[in-house]
Amino acid sequence: DTGVSQNPRHKITKRGQNVTFRCDPISEHNRLYWYRQTLGQGPEFLTYFQNEAQLEKSRLLSDRFSAERPKGSFSTLEIQRTEQGDSAMYLCASSLSPVGQRAAPHTDTQYFGPGTRLTVL
Amino acid sequence: EDKVVQSPLSLVVHEGDTVTLNCSYEVTNFRSLLWYKQEKKAPTFLFMLTSSGIEKKSGRLSSILDKKELFSILNITATQTGDSAVYLCAVVWNYGQNFVFGPGTRLSVLP
Numbered sequence A: 001d002t003g004v005s006q007n008p009r010h011k012i013t014k015r016g017q018n019v020t021f022r023c024d025p026i027s028e029h030n031r032l033y034w035y036r037q038t039l040g041q042g043p044e045f046l047t048y049f050q051n052e053a054q055l056e057k058s059r060l061l062s063d064r065f066s067a068e069r070p071k072g073s074f075s076t077l078e079i080q081r082t083e084q085g086d087s088a089m090y091l092c093a094s095s096l097s098p099v100g101q102r103a104a105p106h107t108d109t110q111y112f113g114p115g116t117r118l119t120v121l
Numbered sequence B: 001e002d003k004v005v006q007s008p009l010s011l012v013v014h015e016g017d018t019v020t021l022n023c024s025y026e027v028t029n030f031r032s033l034l035w036y037k038q039e040k041k042a043p044t045f046l047f048m049l050t051s052s053g054i055e056k057k058s059g060r061l062s063s064i065l066d067k068k069e070l071f072s073i074l075n076i077t078a079t080q081t082g083d084s085a086v087y088l089c090a091v092v093w094n095y096g097q098n099f100v101f102g103p104g105t106r107l108s109v110l111p
Helices: none
Strands: A005-007 A010-013 A019-024 A031-037 A044-050 A053-057 A065-068 A075-079 A088-095 A116-120 B004-007 B010-014 B019-025 B032-038 B043-049 B056-058 B061-066 B071-076 B085-093 B098-101 B105-110
Touching (some): A005 A088, A031 A075, B043 B061
Parallel strands (some): A010 A116
Antiparallel strands (some): A019 A075, A031 A044, A031 A088, B004 B019, B019 B071, B032 B043, B032 B085, B061 B071
């Protein structure tokens, strides 16, 4: 399967613990996005990378959240000191933007991974 | 201050029916509108619309955009139980700098 993959698929943790999720984008895709989705809502944008550079962060991304994409391939999203309100599905997406162009971030078609469902007890 | 509104939020039909899902938006510097189908996991891409009045079609699904009236519709003809899903509309605006999803329409197709 050459689509976007995410691990783990499910995570249950206690409030106050740290969690880390991983996303592996489609191999040739240079852009990677993180979203959060709660029940009955559409996904909400959190942050995005072009190659290894984190170019945009939503105001939803509090100081407890950090994302990295160190080699421009896979990405990790870490949540420190989890709270019950962090319970959600965390979706990763990737896209391919033309090389050498600093096009606006959301102009390419994004392909989503299966998500990581986080439950904070 | 909802930027993307979808209607209805929920719809139940029988196999063979035709459905029309609506997505209206209010954003500045609109760039494009996308439709996704979300079953139990990730949204899967259906269509990207950038120009008014040009219908995009894929099998029994079709979609069209009206940039003057700021809405799009997604039509599904001869529905099947496998069409049961949440259909998400997303809008790219602010010259492509912003991307926002609507709440989705949950479609249930009964046999």
